[in-house]
Each structure stands twice: as C-alpha cells, then as structure tokens.
Amino acid sequence: MSAAEETEEGTGTGAPARVRLQFSPSGIDVKVPGGVTVFDAASWNGIAIDSTCGGHGTCRKCKVQITEGEAPLSKLDSRAFSPDELRDGWRLACRIQTAGDLSIEVPPLQTRPKAATVGVGRQVILRPSIVKRFLQLEEATLSDQRTDIQRVLDAMDDLELTTSISVLRTIGKVLRSSNWEITAVIADSELIAVEPGDTTGRRFAIAYDLGTTTVVANLLDIETGTPVAVKSMLNKQQPFGADVISRISATMMDPDALDKLRDLAHETLAELTEEVLAAGEIDRNEVYEIVLAGNATMTQIALGIDPEPLGVAPFVMTSEGYDGLHASDLGISIHPNAPATVFPSLGAYVGGDITAGILATGLDRDRRLRLFIDVGTNCEIAIGNQDRIVSTAAPAGPAFEAASIRHGMRADDGAIEVVKLTEDAIELGVIGDAEPVGMCGSGLVDAVAELVCVGMLDSSGKYLTDEDAAERLPGLAPNLITLNGERVFVLHWKGDVGDGENAVFLSQRDVRELQFAKAAIATGWRLMIEELGIDEADIAQVLLAGSFGSYLSAASAIRIGLVPKLPIPRIISAGNVAGEGAKMAILSIQERHAGAALIDEIEYVELSERTDFNDRFIEQLAFPVGT
Numbered sequence: 001m002s003a004a005e006e007t008e009e010g011t012g013t014g015a016p017a018r019v020r021l022q023f024s025p026s027g028i029d030v031k032v033p034g035g036v037t038v039f040d041a042a043s044w045n046g047i048a049i050d051s052t053c054g055g056h057g058t059c060r061k062c063k064v065q066i067t068e069g070e071a072p073l074s075k076l077d078s079r080a081f082s083p084d085e086l087r088d089g090w091r092l093a094c095r096i097q098t099a100g101d102l103s104i105e106v107p108p109l110q111t112r113p114k115a116a117t118v119g120v121g122r123q124v125i126l127r128p129s130i131v132k133r134f135l136q137l138e139e140a141t142l143s144d145q146r147t148d149i150q151r152v153l154d155a156m157d158d159l160e161l162t163t164s165i166s167v168l169r170t171i172g173k174v175l176r177s178s179n180w181e182i183t184a185v186i187a188d189s190e191l192i193a194v195e196p197g198d199t200t201g202r203r204f205a206i207a208y209d210l211g212t213t214t215v216v217a218n219l220l221d222i223e224t225g226t227p228v229a230v231k232s233m234l235n236k237q238q239p240f241g242a243d244v245i246s247r248i249s250a251t252m253m254d255p256d257a258l259d260k261l262r263d264l265a266h267e268t269l270a271e272l273t274e275e276v277l278a279a280g281e282i283d284r285n286e287v288y289e290i291v292l293a294g295n296a297t298m299t300q301i302a303l304g305i306d307p308e309p310l311g312v313a314p315f316v317m318t319s320e321g322y323d324g325l326h327a328s329d330l331g332i333s334i335h336p337n338a339p340a341t342v343f344p345s346l347g348a349y350v351g352g353d354i355t356a357g358i359l360a361t362g363l364d365r366d367r368r369l370r371l372f373i374d375v376g377t378n379c380e381i382a383i384g385n386q387d388r389i390v391s392t393a394a395p396a397g398p399a400f401e402a403a404s405i406r407h408g409m410r411a412d413d414g415a416i417e418v419v420k421l422t423e424d425a426i427e428l429g430v431i432g433d434a435e436p437v438g439m440c441g442s443g444l445v446d447a448v449a450e451l452v453c454v455g456m457l458d459s460s461g462k463y464l465t466d467e468d469a470a471e472r473l474p475g476l477a478p479n480l481i482t483l484n485g486e487r488v489f490v491l492h493w494k495g496d497v498g499d500g501e502n503a504v505f506l507s508q509r510d511v512r513e514l515q516f517a518k519a520a521i522a523t524g525w526r527l528m529i530e531e532l533g534i535d536e537a538d539i540a541q542v543l544l545a546g547s548f549g550s551y552l553s554a555a556s557a558i559r560i561g562l563v564p565k566l567p568i569p570r571i572i573s574a575g576n577v578a579g580e581g582a583k584m585a586i587l588s589i590q591e592r593h594a595g596a597a598l599i600d601e602i603e604y605v606e607l608s609e610r611t612d613f614n615d616r617f618i619e620q621l622a623f624p625v626g627t
Contacts, residue, residue, distance in 0.1 A: 020101040023047050024067070025108075038064060038071075038104060039093035043239055043260075049093050049106055051239050059242070059404065062093040068103035071096045079484075082501045121360045121580035124588040128222040129188040130288045132200040137180040148172050152184060152194060163191040166337055170194065185288060188589070192288065192337035204228065204287045206276065206334070207582035208269060209353060210294030210302060211235060211546075212244055212377065213401060213410075216579050217272035219280050219287075225587050229279035231272050234410075236264040237301075242398050243377035244297035244349075248311035251301075258306060265302040266331025273332050287334035290327045291585045291592075293343040293578040295351030295378070302330055303342075313608070315348035320599055341585060344596060347604040349393030354380045356581025357545050358602070359595040361574060364389055368540035369532075371525060372574075373563065375400050375548045381524045382602065383532065383539070390531050392605045394524030399517035400441040400548050405510045409438035416443035416491060416504065417551060421450040424475020426491060436492040436504050442551040447491060447506050448514050449556035452623045456480065456489060459622045461511045463487040483507075518562045519620035524607060525564070527616065531605060536564045543574040550575045561624045 018031045021041055032041040039062050042049050051062045060080040066089040073086065074095040081090045096102075135155045138144065146154065148171045153161060171194050174182055178196035185193035185203075203223050209216040215235050219228040240250045240261060250257040277284055292299070296317050300307045303325075309316045321344035327334050343352030354374060363370055365386055372382040377398050382391040398404045409415050414437035418429025429443075430436050439447065451457040455472060456464055463469075469477040479490040481500050488505040495502035529536060542563050544552055554571035557563045563571060585592040607613050 019098045021098065022068075022101075022103045024103065024105045026106070032098065034099060035097050037094050038091075038096040038098060038102070039239075041098065042093065042106065047106060048236070048239055051094070051241070057092065057094050059398075060092060060406075063090060063107060064093045064096075065089045065105040065107075066091055066096075066102055067105050069101055070099075071102065072099075121577070121584060122362050124584050124591050126222075126225040127588050127590060128203075128205070128289075128586060129589045129592070130203050130205060130222055131186045132203055133184045133186070134198045134200050135182055135184055137175070137182070139180050148175055151175075152182070152191070156184060156186075159186070159189070161186065161189055161191045164337065167191055167194060187289060187337075187339050190339070192339070193335065199286075202286050204280075204282055205289040205291070205586045206273060206287060206332075207579060207586050208272070208290060208292045208294075209356075209576055209579040209582060210265070210269070210292055210298045211353070211578075212247075212295065212298060213238070213242065215268050215272060216576060217269070217276050218579055218583055219276035219282065220583060220586055222289075222586060227583075228282065229276040231275040231279065233268065233272060235298075236268045237261050240264075242401055244295065244307075245311060247301065248297060248307045251306065252308050252311070258301065258304065261301045262304045263331075265298070269302070270331050270333065273334065284334045288338050289341070289586065290330070290332060290334070290338060291341045291343070291582045292330065293353045293356035293582040295353050296345040296348050297351070299342055299345070299352060310348045315606070315608075317345060317348055320344045321352075321596065341592065343582065343585070344599050346391055346599060346602055347393070347606070349378050350380050350382075350391050350604060353578035354382065354391065355595055355598050356579075356585070357574070357577035358382055358389070358581075358598060359591065360577040360580035360584060361543055361545075363543075364598060364601060369534060369538050370541045370543060371539050371564070372543045372545060373521065373525065373549070374545040374578075375521065375552065375562075376546055377401055379521045379524065381521070381528055383525065383528045384602075388532065389602045390528050390605055391602050392524050392528055392607050394520040394607065396517040396520045397513070399444070399510075399513040404513050405439065405444055406507050407438040407504045408444065408510075409440060411440040411442075411551070414438065415440040416447075418553070419443055419446035419450050419491065421454050421456075421476065423454060423473055426476070426479070428491060435494070437494075438504060439491070439506075440551075441548050442553065444506070444510070444514060445556045445560060445562070446553055447489075448511055448623075449553070449559040451489060451506070451511075453559060457511065457623070459625050461515050461621070461623060463489065463508060463511075514560070515621050515623075518560050519617050522561050522620040523613065523616045526620070527607065527610065527613070528605065536566075539564055539566060540570065542566065542571045543577070544571065545574045545577045549573055559624070561620065561622075565624065 019034050020031050022029045030045050049062045071091050077091050174194050174196050183195045183199040205220050205222050207218040216232040218230045221228050240247050297307050305318050322342050325340040327338040327340045343356045345351040369385050374380040379394040379396040413432030414434040415431045416428050416436050416439040420427040469480045483500040486507050488507045490503045490505045492504040550573045554568045
C-alpha cells in the first residue's frame with residue numbers, strides 16, 4: 001500500500017448500498033450498509049473486537065487483519081502498525097469505513113484477564129435472609145377447610161409473611177404430592193417457595209461484583225456459610241469502551257445502545273452463573289438469592305436505567321438503591337422467585353462496589369484512621385474511622401488499566417506485570433512466563449517507578465538526554481531511543497536490538513498518562529485528608545482495593561506518589577473487597593442492613609466543586625524526590 005493511497009480516515013469514496021463482511025474465526029457472514037465501520041458492523045452482529053475507547057480511534061486496540069478486499073490506510077493505522085504489519089493487512093477496525101466486500105480475521109478477545117476474586121473481609125455471624133423450615137401439615141378435611149396457603153402460614157405463626165401468585169400457582173400440587181410434608185423457603189419476610197419433602201440442608205446464593213472491566217461471581221452455601229465456586233470474566237460491554245464515561249456516551253449517541261449494554265451485562269452475569277453452578281454441581285432452583293455490588297453506572301445500565309444524568313453536571317443518580325428486585329431483572333436464571341439485593345451508591349462516582357468494600361473492610365468500625373483507594377479509571381477514595389468517613393471520586397483516566405498506553409494490555413499471558421531495574425540490567429516478571437508482548441497496569445507503575453529510582457526519568461517525568469543517559473547509566477542507555485520523534489525506553493526487544501518498531505517500550509507519552517492518573521488520585525486523597533483536618537502521618541493503613549490494587553507493588557506506589565509515604569507494611573493489597581462485601585450481605589442480614597446504613601454515615605465530597613482542584617492537581621504531577 002503506497003503513501004499516495006493513504007486517506008485521512010480510511011474512508012474511501014463511492015460506498016455501495018450494502019457490502020458483505022466475512023469474519024473469521026467466528027464464520028459470521030453479514031451484509032451491512034456501505035460506509036459503516038468494521039468495528040460497528042462487528043458490534044451489531046455480536047462479534048467482540050478489543051477496544052477500550054468504544055471505537056473512537058483513541059486506544060488503537062481494535063486490531064484486525066484484512067485477508068481479502070481493500071481497506072485504505074488511515075493516519076492512525078500508520079501509527080499503530082509497523083510497515084510489515086500494514087503490508088499484511090492489519091488495520092484498526094474503527095477506522096475502516098466499508099466501501100467493498102471484505103474478509104476479516106479478528107484476534108480472539110481475552111475474556112479471562114487475571115483478576116482478584118477474593119479480598120479482605122471480616123468474620124460474620126451466620127444469619128442469612130434465606131431461611132428454610134420443614135413442615136409436617138395436617139391433611140385438609142371437610143371439618144378443616146383452611147386454604148392451602150393459610151395452612152402453611154399457620155404452621156409458622158411466629159412469622160409475618162407475604163407471598164406471591166407464583167407460589168399460589170404451585171402450592172396445591174406440592175402439598176398433595178408430598179403427603180403434606182413440605183419445606184417452606186423464606187426470603188426475609190416473603191414466602192418464595194414451597195418444596196416437597198425436607199430440603200432444609202440445601203440453600204445457596206450468589207454474590208456478584210459487577211465491575212466495569214471484570215465481573216466476579218461467588219456461589220455460597222448459606223447453610224454452612226462456605227464458598228462453593230468462584231468465576232470471573234471480562235465484562236462483555238468492553239467493546240463500548242473501557243470506562244463508564246465511554247459507555248454513558250454510547251447511550252447518548254445511539255438510542256439503541258442502552259438496550260445493547262443492558263443485554264451484554266445480562267449475558268455476562270448469566271454466563272458466570274452457569275459456570276459457578278456447573279463448578280459447584282448445584283441445581284439453579286436451589287439458588288434462592290443474589291446480591292450485587294457495582295458502580296452506579298454499571299448498576300443502572302444492568303437495570304435498563306438511562307445513565308445519561310450520571311455523565312453530565314450535576315451528576316445525579318436515578319436512585320441510591322433499588323427495592324423489590326428479582327434475579328430475573330438482571331437476566332439471571334436461578335429460582336424464579338429469587339430476590340436480588342443491589343448495594344446502594346454514595347454518589348454518581350462512588351458506587352455500591354465501594355459501599356460493599358467499606359463494609360467488608362470495617363472502615364466504619366475501626367478506631368484507626370485508614371485510607372481506602374479503589375484504583376481504576378474512576379478512582380474511588382474513602383478515609384476515616386468509626387467517628388467520621390469522607391469519600392470522593394478522582395478522574396484517574398484509563399492509564400492504570402493500561403488502556404491508553406502504547407503497549408498496554410490486560411493482565412493476560414505475555415503481559416509484563418513486574419519490572420526491576422539496576423544501573424545495568426532489566427528484570428521482567430511476565431504473566432504466564434511467556435515472551436513479553438505488552439504491559440498491564442502493575443507493570444506500568446513498576447516501570448515508571450524503577451525509571452525514576454535509577455534516574456532515567458527526572459522528577460518532572462522527562463527522560464534523560466542521550467548524552468546524560470550514556471554518562472550516568474551506560475548499562476541502560478542503549479534502551480533509551482528516539483522512535484518516530486518520541487523518546488521511548490525499551491523494556492524488551494522482540495526482534496533485533498535497536499529495532500524499536502518490534503519492541504515493547506514505555507514512551508514519553510505513556511509516562512505523562514501515568515502522571516495525570518496518579519496526580520488525580522493523590523490530589524483526591526490529599527484533599528480528603530484536609531477535609532478531616534489530619535496529617536498524612538496520622539494514617540494507620542492504606543487499603544488498595546480491586547484487581548489492580550491486588551497486584552500493585554506498594555513500594556512502586558509510594559515511589560511515584562500514588563499513596564502516602566508510609567512504611568510499606570502499612571500499605572495493604574485488599575483485593576476484591578466489593579465481592580467480599582456482597583458475600584457478607586448474603587451470609588448476614590445484619591451486615592446487609594449495616595451496608596445500607598453507610599449511605600447516611602459517609603460524607604460524599606464532589607471534587608468538581610473544588611475551585612482549587614486544578615492547582616492542586618498540577619502540584620501532584622511531579623514524582624517525589626528521595627522515595
């Protein structure tokens with residue numbers, strides 16, 4: 001493909017009314033209107049193409065190979081691929097506006113990234129809302145013509161229960177087929193099922209952490225309080241963007257996007273449900289309840305509620321919490337009457353996952369001052385103790401998900417997750433012990449922290465000049481090169497040494513992306529410290545929550561200024577505390593009530609109202625000296 005054939009956006013001209021697209025390896029063959037992008041055509045037809053920007057051309061992740069047909073080059077293609085890759089037909093799917101029939105090879109989307117499935121939690125007294133009672137009833141007679149439901153309720157006269165039409169539809173047959181020996185299934189104050197015989201030893205529930213990137217399901221035996229199975233997978237909404245703003249924007253631009261996103265959330269939850277049921281060898285009708293923790297946007301989308309007000313000032317939620325839900329409202333097929341509990345949100349950007357995490361860590365019950373940080377695209381922060389807790393959200397951007405990083409990738413085989421530098425050597429830890437193909441978020445933080453530590457990056461985040469690098473760090477200097485006019489540090493040469501086009505590197509732009517992200521978070525927790533009127537040294541513990549927090553090096557986090565400068569043992573990887581909070585709400589009705597009460601106990605601070613935020617943000621861009 002010559003440079004003369006390159007177009008501004010790869011559009012081509014004279015697009016036909018309809019074109020034929022053949023996708024491999026799925027084998028899907030479709031006809032779509034000419035002029036639509038390959039990315040959109042794939043999304044319409046259920047073909048997942050990797051993307052973190054939602055098809056807007058900023059992440060350069062939606063890589064596909066054209067095996068038959070012509071796809072003109074865009075300027076972004078030239079930046080995303082090497083000349084050899086371009087000749088082999090590699091293009092960005094979001095830049096290909098179809099002008100003719102194409103055969104397209106789609107790389108498989110990683111749906112099982114490395115994720116935290118457990119986290120810091122507390123022991124709870126087992127008292128679930130799901131209760132079973134075995135009843136031996138007297139058979140109806142001419143002298144005792146009580147209704148079937150009244151006969152059951154009379155046998156449990158210590159409880160005031162409601163029931164539903166679905167129970168009434170089956171109760172008569174169940175009573176008579178079981179010789180009037182039945183098990184009543186009660187969810188809080190509702191009779192949700194009447195089962196034949198004694199089934200009191202079998203009752204299960206599922207806790208979900210509905211994350212923007214990863215979704216986790218935990219199947220629990222609520223008879224014993226023990227876990228049965230846990231599974232995680234990538235949120236199927238990923239092609240619409242890596243962050244909540246991208247997904248909110250999608251619903252604003254496309255009237256059909258909300259339904260699509262809701263269906264994808266339901267598909268994700270349903271698939272995970274099937275997996276934990278299969279792993280635990282549990283019948284779906286033995287699962288009587290679910291609890292879900294998710295941020296406000298993910299929760300509203302999953303319930304089919306328009307999220308647009310969350311994305312524009314004044315950032316208003318439809319509701320803090322949702323009563324009267326059933327598992328079926330979230331596309332989950334278990335017991336047909338199974339209720340669903342959704343953790344309430346503190347604010348538009350401090351959601352139910354944070355409420356669940358605060359419940360799990362007992363932040364509100366501790367005398368010590370503790371700082372809770374859920375590091376991600378939208379970083380949620382809470383700090384306090386049993387006397388007072390304040391919370392906020394900081395717009396960190398996608399750097400920690402490695403979404404905006406040139407060689408960034410999810411935590412999959414081949415991702416650099418650990419980086420160690422000396423003055424003359426580079427040591428890499430790679431997921432799966434494979435050849436490095438990119439870096440995940442923890443690898444990015446490590447790389448920058450190590451480059452700052454050895455002096456290859458100065459406190460402003462700027463690379464040394466070639467002359468200074470050769471003088472100060474001769475062993476590492478050959479890895480610092482200029483590629484297409486940009487300074488980059490090569491972590492791994494995939495081809496010949498010196499061939500930057502075929503290397504895994506950290507560019508100057510990547511460093512800037514990380515600086516912006518860490519500055520937003522550091523500004524957030526510093527402002528919250530001031531809100532409480534305390535000093536940084538007063539913090540007894542820092543809890544790093546979520547999958548990213550689980551694998552982040554505490555030393556690296558301190559070195560770049562992401563967290564307070566405290567002794568390393570006081571920086572704790574808390575893991576999937578949202579999932580732990582959801583499990584606690586299943587196992588203990590008291591803990592569930594305590595989680596709901598947090599909404600009234602935690603003060604939410606809106607950073608966008610702070611007139612000094614931008615100035616404080618700029619102050620935090622520099623990397624700390626002497627850490």
